[in-house]
Amino acid sequence: MEETLPEPQGASSQDHQNWITAQDILREKLITEDSFTWKLASQEEGETLRYVGGVDISFSKDDPSKACATLVVLDFLTLQLVFQDFSFVTLQLPYVPGFLAFREAPVLLQLLEKMKRSNNPFYPQLLMVDGNGILHPRGFGLACHIGVEANLPTIGIGKNLHHVDGLNQSRVRKLLEAEENSSKNFINLVGCSRQIWGAAMRSTQGSIKPIFISIGHRISLETAIIIVQITCKYRVPEPIRQADIRSRDYIRKLEMNAKVKIDSQPKASYSQQYPKLDQIVSRMILGALSVTRQRIMIKLPEKEMNLPRHWESPDSSPNAVEFFVPLLPFINGVNLHFGPQIGYV
DNA sequence: GCGACAG
DNA sequence: ATCTTGTCGC
Structure with missing residues (x-):
């Protein structure tokens, strides 16, 4: 009866050991000083830093294993976006503190690889990672992992x-x-052992909550701090922030999977009966994910969720369109008619 | 032993 | 990471 069941998800203690070994091996390749061909100052001769990448992953609130990985590239001087790419995936491993890379690195590396393979001229010269570098129990966090x-x-x-x-x-x-x-x-983050693990930074004047900078690979802490300062319009440096925003936006659109039918062109009586609905629709239609002749997909704000009971039984007029609203448990007393998942871009 | 623990 | 409500301020 000593059957060893497969562990499709989750992490065994054997995984832990393997992960630790993998981190130890990869760490031997880690470079903790400036090691690149570009310069920061454009006055100097040669290549200058132009393209700074950022990566982040957002998760589905319905299914925590569903995630959207995002790679963006910004122009270092203007902080304007010059490239973005997404990958919607199902993550196989859970988040375990200290082992974030095994959950998130593969899909992010895949995005980088795809960009490099296509010889994209905006391929980043430097990458910012949403997660720590050497500020990590074994000195090898996600940023180091991706860097190496x-x-x-x-x-x-x-x-x-x-x-x-x-x-x-x-x-x-x-x-x-x-x-x-x-x-x-x-300030430098000096641990009990006197080692400098990174820096805590007030990136915005007067901000209380700092961000924690640590080197990933092929860069010194001094250089990293300078670059982070330059790229901080807000608390989080812009490459990370854009990846975060766009990643969340992407996945939010995919979450709109419940539908309810209403009139495509609200009749006067309808508008009079449900004036609030008209407001919502006209406001949200601009942010609609996609509009076809038959369907409009929108997301309703949480506060507008007390839908009129009328929506329960949409009229069957040929003008009816389908509005997609978030699948939430607390839509008061309204028995939504859930339709099939619609694939949309 | 218990709690703490990037995302 | 994700959820959620209002609130304060430019």
Whole structure:
């Protein structure tokens, strides 16, 4: 009766050991100093930094294994987007603290590979990663992992602190607020062992919550900090922020999978009866995912979810269109008619 | 032993 | 990561 059942999802302790070994091996290739051909200052001779990439993954709220991976590239000078690509995937592994890379790196590397293979002129010279670099229990976080495997200079950006070497949120906050640091916008993260793991940075003037910068691969902390400062319009550097925004937007559109039928062109009586509905529709129609003759897909704001009971039984007029609203459990008393999943772009 | 733990 | 409500301020 010692049957070993397969573990399609989840991570066994054997996985843990394998992961640790893999991280140890990859870490031998890690380069922790500036190692690139470009320069920051355009006055100098030669290649200058022009294309900065950012990667992020957003998740489905319905099914946490469904995710949208996003790669963006921004012009370093203007911070304008010059490239974006998405990959909607089902992740096979769970998130385990300290092993984020095994969940997220493969699909992100795939996006980079695809871009490189097609000889895209905007292929990034530097990549910012939503997650830590060497600020990690074994000094090899997601940003290092991607950097080594893609052989790209990478910077890790954490929005929360991963507790390493005695570092924790409150201690860092005290350090940032300390008298001698009150004028600085960043401080080094020095652990109990005196090692410097990265930097905590107030990226926006007066912002309380810092971001946590650590080197990924082929870059020094000093250079990484400079580049992060330059690319911060808001708290999170723009390449990461754009990847995050666009990733979330992409997946949000795919989540609109419940439908309800209403009139395509609301009659006067209909509008009078449900004035609020008209407001919603006219406001949301601009943000519609796609519009065909028969269907309009929109997302209704949460606060408009107390749908009129009337929607339960849409009239069968030929003008009827289908509105797609989020599949949520708390639509008061309205028994929505759920249609088939519609594939849309 | 227990809690803490990037996304 | 994701959920959610209002609230404050430019």
